[in-house]
Structure formats: C-alpha cells, structure tokens
C-alpha cells in the first residue's frame with residue numbers, strides 16, 4: 001500500500017504545477033470564480049487549450065497509434081486535478097469521453113477525422129443524451145433517426161445540452177430501431193453543429209452558466225457519422241458515463257473550497273471576537289475537513305481501481321460521486337451558515353465575504369447531485385451491482 | 394498510489410479472520426457480556442499463539458514488530474467479530490506507553506508478557522465527572538521521598554479485574570505522570586460498572602496507595618505527552634474496529650434484506666431500504682481507506698495529529714449510523730435480544746464515546762486546522 005504518487009507521477013505533478021504557475025492566465029484561471037471555465041467559451045480559453053495540446057498533455061492515455069502516449073490514466077487524473085487546483089479549464093469531454101469511445105468503437109473515417117482534432121484542441125463538443133423524457137432514464141431517448149439514402153434523418157428534441165451554443169460538433173444519441181427493446185434501439189452520431197436544421201435555444205440556469213435545448217428538424221447525418229455499431233448506443237453511453245464520472249468530478253474544486261473557507265474563518269471576526277473561537281464554527285470545520293479527507297480517500301480508491309485495469313471502476317466511481325457531490329453542496333451550505341446573512345450578498349460584489357464565492361457556489365453546485373447521473377442513480381448502482389440487492393428499481 | 398495489499402498483509406488478514414471465525418462465535422461474545430473477569434481464555438491464548446497480541450511489539454521483546462497498517466487490518470477483523478478481548482488496553486495502549494517512555498527494567502518486565510498474553514495491563518485514565526483531556530486528570534500522586542502516594546478515583550477501567558498492572562494517570566507536582574500500579578496493592582478497591590458496550594469496566598478507588606518512584610513511567614511531567622501519543626496511534630485502530638463492525642452489520646443486513654419477504658418482495662427490493670444500504674457501504678468504504686491512510690502515514694513517521702482523530706470521528710459515526718439504519722431494515726426483530734443487531738447497535742455507540750468522544754475529536758481536528 002502506498003498513498004504517495006510514484007516518483008515519476010510526483011515528477012509529472014510538479015512539472016504540471018510549475019507550468020501552470022508560469023502560464024498563469026488571469027482570464028482563464030480565476031480563483032475568485034468557481035472552476036467552471038469549461039462551460040464558457042472565450043478566445044483566451046481556446047488559446048490555453050492549444051497550449052495544453054502543444055505540451056502533449058491531451059490524450060496521454062490514448063494508444064500511440066492514435067497520437068497518445070499509452071501511459072496510465074493516473075497521469076490524466078494528476079493533470080486534471082492540477083488544472084482545477086489552478087482554476088484552469090480541464091482536458092474535457094473530447095479527450096475523456098468522445099476520443100476514448102471513438103478509439104474503441106469508431107470507424108476509420110471518424111478516427112482519422114476527429115482524433116487529431118481532439119489532440120490539437122481544435123474542436124469543441126457538446127454531448128446530447130438528455131431529453132425531456134430521458135433524464136435519469138437515458139435509455140428512453142425519443143429523438144428519431146430514420147434511415148434514408150446515404151444517411152439518417154433526425155427529428156425531435158434534446159434537453160440540457162451544455163456548450164451547444166459554442167460547440168463545433170454534437171455527440172448525440174438517437175433511436176434508430178423503433179421496435180427493439182429500448183436499450184437496444186439507440187445509436188450514437190456525430191453531427192456538425194453548423195447544420196442549419198438544428199436550432200439551439202439557450203436555457204439560463206440558477207448557476208452562472210447557461211445550458212441549452214436543441215431542436216432537430218430533418219437533420220441529415222451521413223452514414224459514416226454513425227459511431228460504432230447501430231443499436232449499441234446505450235452500451236457505449238454507459239461506458240462513456242463511467243469515464244465521465246472519472247474526468248468531470250475532480251476533487252480539487254471541492255478540497256479548495258474547504259480550504260478557502262478555513263482560511264476565511266481563521267481571519268474573520270464577529271462583534272470583535274475571532275469567529276474561529278465559536279464552538280459551532282469549530283465543529284462545522286472539523287466535520288467539513290474530515291469529510292473532505294474521506295472524499296480524497298474515495299478518489300484515491302477510484303484512481304487505484306482504474307489503474308489496476310480489468311473491469312471499469314464503476315462502484316468506486318459511483319461511491320466517489322455520491323459522496324463528494326453531496327459534500328460539495330454541504331460545504332457551500334455550511335459556509336453560508338457560518339457567514340450568516342452577509343453571505344447572501346451576490347457573488348462579484350466587493351462587500352460580500354470572499355466576494356461572494358460561496359454565494360455563487362451555493363447556486364452553482366446544486367446540479368452536481370443531479371447531472372452525470374443523480375445521487376439516486378448512483379445508489380441504485382451501488383445497491384445492485386455492489387451489494388447484490390434485487391433489480392427491482 | 395497503490396491500495397493493493399502485499400501478500401503478507403493479506404495473510405495477516407486471512408489468519409485473523411479464520412481464527413476469529415473459529416474461536417470467536419457470536420455465542421462467545423454474548424457469554425462474555427458483563428462477565429466480571431471478561432477474558433475468554435481460549436480465544437486469548439489463540440491470539441497469543443498466532444502472534445496477534447505481540448503484533449505491534451518489537452521483535453526484541455518477543456513481538457511481531459509490525460506497523461499500524463497491519464494493526465488496522467487485524468482490528469477490522471476484531472471489530473467484525475466483536476472480539477471481547479483486552480487487546481487494545483494491554484497490547485496497544487499499555488505496550489505503546491511502555492515502549493515510548495518505559496525504563497529498560499519496565500520494558501523487560503512487561504513487554505514480553507504482554508506479547509505472549511501471559512500478562513494484561515490496562516490504563517486507569519478517566520475520572521468521574523471529569524473530561525478526557527489533560528485537565529481531567531485529578532487523581533493525586535503525592536511525592537514522599539522514594540514513593541508516591543496515590544489518592545483519588547478512576548472510572549471505566551476496562552479489564553481491571555483481570556489486570557496484572559494498572560497504568561495510572563495521576564497528577565504530581567510536575568504535571569501528569571504515569572505509574573505502574575499493582576491492582577492488589579493495599580488501598581486499591583474495585584467496583585464493577587455495567588455499561589452499554591458490556592465489556593468489563595471498573596471504578597477503582599485509590600486510598601493512599603504507595604507506589605515506588607521506580608514505577609513511574611518516563612521523566613517527571615511527561616505522562617500526558619506519552620499518553621497523548623499512544624492514544625493518537627490507538628484511535629486509528631479503533632477506527633478500523635468500527636469499520637469491521639459496520640461492515641459485518643451491513644453484510645448481514647443485506648443478506649436478511651434478500652431473504653425476508655413483505656408485500657410479496659424481498660425487503661431489498663424496496664428502494665428506500667436499498668438506498669440506506671448504498672449510503673452505508675459508501676461510508677464504510679471511504680472510512681476504511683481513511684483508516685489505511687492514517688495508519689500508513691503513522692508508519693511512515695509522518696504526523697497523524699489530524700488524520701488520527703478524523704479517522705476515529707468518521708468511522709465511529711459511520712458505525713453508529715450503519716447500525717441505526719440496519720436496525721431499521723430488520724424491523725421489529727432488531728429490538729429483540731435474540732437477534733444480533735442489538736449487539737452491534739450498542740457497541741457502535743459505546744465505541745464512539747470511548748477513547749475520545751465526538752466533541753473531543755472535533756476539537757482536536759479544529760485546533761489542528763484553525764489554530
């Protein structure tokens with residue numbers, strides 16, 4: 001058993017850290033904001049991603065024949081954690097989800113077209129699984145894909161497509177077989193977001209970023225843009241969701257948040273008394289830091305399980321997501337409780353404690369226990385696949 | 394990073410597990426509840442024979458010389474079995490105190506016997522209506538030439554009636570000191586206390602008990618520091634014990650939930666119950682890694698000022714919460730003495746409040762984080 005990174009891993013972590021200090025860009029790396037730079041698009045962010053690409057840090061775990069380095073996923077984990085620690089954008093869905101799925105299942109045309117673009121940070125994707133009637137029940141997608149000469153015609157609607165307003169390509173699940181059981185009738189497509197028959201409508205959220213709904217009106221997709229086997233879409237999505245939990249829910253933003261709160265409590269006063277001497281505050285901090293240590297332990301377990309190869313770390317990733325996303329929300333809630341009424345002054349205002357960082361986080365982290373598979377779905381996975389309870393739910 | 398167990402570590406676990414399955418059935422645990430002596434002879438000698446009692450004691454004193462990480466593996470099994478043994482008080486706390494501060498003569502006299510189980514030592518620490526910190530030690534040890542006279546009352550001294558020596562925390566002119574005291578010395582009287590965890594516990598009165606200065610452990614005034622260090626290591630093992638208990642409680646509950654039919658379904662098919670179990674399993678698995686991380690850090694010689702209290706705080710809460718939801722899942726039978734659930738339920742709370750309770754641990758963590 002060894003809780004330290006290996007010397008090579010440690011060396012890499014230090015290299016990344018030093019590089020991020022040197023390449024600090026205040027527009028894309030803003031510590032006063034929560035770490036959601038991923039979700040908004042700016043020329044600075046694209047330039048930053050190009051720099052990461054130039055370092056060879058995108059797709060490190062990919063096979064060499066597709067431009068990767070064939071090194072263990074733990075390096076991507078180290079990179080991602082460092083990026084989020086520095087409030088920089090993360091390596092993203094192209095590398096973590098779409099690239100990996102294309103490598104495993106895509107045809108030669110798609111691999112040749114997209115993999116180099118992903119590695120060069122030339123391309124932004126949006127992921128379209130969710131629909132009004134297909135949230136947690138992702139297999140219930142109703143977006144229709146009908147076979148026509150040379151391709152498919154897509155009609156229907158997607159919900160919650162983050163990044164659709166700036167993405168170049170759309171990774172979409174659609175129903176290609178209407179009469180098969182729902183899990184077997186889905187296929188995956190790549191769609192050019194410039195397609196004139198796609199209509200993107202912004203859907204503002206309580207957080208700082210917008211998401212979108214997207215309408216399909218006879219959107220034509222050529223045959224070669226079908227990903228993998230027809231009818232195997234759901235299986236590929238499930239696999240990709242395991243990868244998503246790994247790449248999207250990094251620990252650093254949560255651990256950082258706990259530390260930011262601690263640093264603030266150490267300095268804050270109320271009625272001229274140090275806030276940190278308040279017994280309730282001390283107790284709250286003790287629990288936040290303890291639970292943060294447990295979250296870190298679960299992430300170590302998850303990374304080690306992924307490293308040891310064999311089966312995908314489904315249980316480990318579900319437990320990790322379940323525990324950490326609820327902790328993430330609890331830290332914001334507790335922070336506001338400690339800050340009291342002043343804590344509700346909106347983010348960005350100079351008069352707010354910590355310029356309202358926890359006010360903003362309190363709103364923004366609300367979706368963590370829902371997106372990417374809700375807490376209840378994680379519990380179902382743990383109950384069935386880990387504990388062996390009956391498949392009744 | 395690597396959480397795989399080494400082959401020898403897996404062997405320690407398998408050995409402890411197999412031995413406890415054979416020699417520590419639930420019936421034994423039940424039989425030992427409130428027993429005045431409290432040490433099941435056969436189980437205790439099995440533990441000695443397998444080297445478990447000397448696990449953490451260096452080889453030069455006849456022990457196994459292993460680290461806290463191996464200790465944590467064994468404690469998870471002891472917790473799973475609810476093993477009613479004085480291992481923690483004797484082979485962990487007393488042994489650690491002697492190792493850290495004992496004179497050569499004291500080490501020679503006791504460590505070998507602790508390791509082979511032929512002697513049991515137990516700390517006399519808590520006092521009635523006093524807290525768990527240094528301030529809580531009021532029992533007076535008055536210096537009179539080459540002897541100290543001990544006067545005062547200790548409570549909740551586990552396994553005192555079976556002990557060969559008491560390790561008494563007392564207040565001297567120099568501060569807090571530790572003394573080895575013969576429980577049969579004149580002026581010592583004991584009364585059994587019944588408690589929720591049902592391990593043998595005693596209230597002990599010291600009425601001017603004479604103790605030679607040679608029996609002080611360590612330099613004058615260093616007793617609390619020695620005790621505090623031993624406790625930090627010890628509570629990591631108790632956290633492991635909590636995880637073992639919680640894990641078994643959950644495993645047995647999952648089993649029951651798969652068998653018991655209500656409304657034409659197994660209980661486990663009701664999502665309300667399944668989600669309790671999923672949460673419990675997440676807490677158990679997270680707590681277990683935290684324990685290993687704490688123990689590993691201690692073995693690496695790194696500070697555990699924060700990790701150790703975090704491990705005990707989290708794992709004991711996880712144990713308590715697991716036994717609560719599991720009792721809920723068993724329904725009415727959990728409330729009966731006939732079923733084992735109540736045994737876990739009582740032990741979880743007792744463990745949580747023993748050897749530094751929740752507020753004390755919270756304050757240790759808070760002061761490390763904030764002050």
Ligand SMILES: Cc1cc2nc3c(=O)[nH]c(=O)nc-3n(C[C@H](O)[C@H](O)[C@H](O)COP(=O)(O)OP(=O)(O)OC[C@H]3O[C@@H](n4cnc5c(N)ncnc54)[C@H](O)[C@@H]3O)c2cc1C
Nearest residue numbers: 127128129130135136160161162367370371372373374376
């Ligand atoms: C800000 C934001 C961004 C998003 N970005 C994307 C994106 O880019 N692409 C994309 O495809 N999707 C995206 N999503 C969608 C997200 O994946 C879904 O919101 C999520 O899967 C839940 O679906 P739903 O909102 O329809 O809730 P529902 O599925 O309707 O669930 C509502 C409630 O019922 C519970 N529930 C549902 N099924 C069960 C069950 N079997 N057992 C117990 N409880 C259950 C849920 O846990 C939840 O509490 C995003 C969502 C948000 C909020």
Ligand SMILES: Cc1cc2nc3c(=O)[nH]c(=O)nc-3n(C[C@H](O)[C@H](O)[C@H](O)COP(=O)(O)OP(=O)(O)OC[C@H]3O[C@@H](n4cnc5c(N)ncnc54)[C@H](O)[C@@H]3O)c2cc1C
Nearest residue numbers: 653654655656660663664665666721722723724725726728
């Ligand atoms: C001290 C005591 C005194 C009692 N006295 C009496 C008495 O005088 N007369 C009498 O008739 N009874 C009495 N009872 C019985 C009591 O009513 C039952 O214990 C209670 O109805 C639960 O039944 P059960 O214990 O068989 O648990 P079960 O029905 O087996 O339930 C086990 C668990 O499964 C859950 N569960 C069951 N069905 C569902 C479902 N559909 N959805 C979700 N969860 C479910 C339950 O909530 C519980 O958590 C007594 C019980 C106790 C403990």
